[in-house]
Amino acid sequence: MASEPLTEHRSVHGPNVYGYLRHGRGGPARRQALAESLALYCIQHELTLCGVFTEADILARDIRAPAFMGALDVLALPDTYGLVIPARSHLGPKHVAVERERQIADLDVRLMMIRPPQSRRAHTPAGAGRSAEGGA
Numbered sequence: 714m715a716s717e718p719l720t721e722h723r724s725v726h727g728p729n730v731y732g733y734l735r736h737g738r739g740g741p742a743r744r745q746a747l748a749e750s751l752a753l754y755c756i757q758h759e760l761t762l763c764g765v766f767t768e769a770d771i772l773a774r775d776i777r778a779p780a781f782m783g784a785l786d787v788l789a790l791p792d793t794y795g796l797v798i799p800a801r802s803h804l805g806p807k808h809v810a811v812e813r814e815r816q817i818a819d820l821d822v823r824l825m826m827i828r829p830p831q832s833r834r835a836h837t838p839a840g841a842g843r844s845a846e847g848g849a
Contacts, residue, residue, distance in 0.1 A: 726761045727755075727758075727759040727760045727761045728760055728761065728794030728795070729760075729761050729763050729790075729792050729793050729794055730755060730760045730761065730762055730763065730793070730794050730795050730796065730797050730823075730825070731762070731763055731764050731765065731766065731784055731787050731788065731793065731795075731796055731797070732748070732751040732755075732762060732764070732765035732766065732796070732797045732798070733765070733766045733767075733768070733780070733781065733784045733796055733797075733798050733803060733804075734747050734748065734751070734765060734766070734767045734768070734798070734799065734803055735767075735768045735769075735770055735773040735802075735803045735804075735805065736767060736768070736769065736770060737770035738770075744767065747799055748765055748767075750799055750827055751765060751797050751798075751799065751827070754797060754825070754827050755797060758825075760794065760797070762797070763787070763793075764787070766780040766781065766783050766784040767780055768780035768781060773803075773804075773805045773809070774805055774806055774809060775809075776805075776809050776812050776813065778805075781813065784796060785816060785817075785820070788817065788820045788822050789820055793822055794822060794823055795822045795823030795824060795825055796817060796822065796823070796824055796825065797825045797826075797827070798824070798825070798826055798827070799826070799827045799828060800826055800827065800828040800829075800830075801826055801829075801830050
C-alpha cells in the first residue's frame, strides 16, 4: 500500500482570485510594490492569485476600461472567488468606483480591499456585507 503525504504536506490551492491595479504617477517601483502587496495579501489569506490586471490611471476613469473589462471576464469564470485591490481608489473616481462595485457584486464574487475605506473600517463588523475589506 502506497503511503500518501499528510494533508499539511500536500500542495493545496486556495480560492482563485485576481488582482486589479490602477497606476498613476508612480514609477515602476511603485507598481511593483502594489503588485507585491496583492501577492502578500493572497499568501496571508490562503488565496491563489491567478493574475493581475493593471490599468493606466487615465484609462481607469472610463467604466469600460480594457483591464477592468478583462478582470470582469475572469471574475465570471466558475471557479473564481473574487477580486483583490489595494484600496477602493483603485476602482477609479467615486462615480466609476460605485458602478464597478455594482458590476462585481452582480457577478456574486468577493471584492477584497487590502486597505478598507476609513469610514467602513470603524463601523463595519468583520464579515458583514459582501465585500471582504482587509480579510477573506
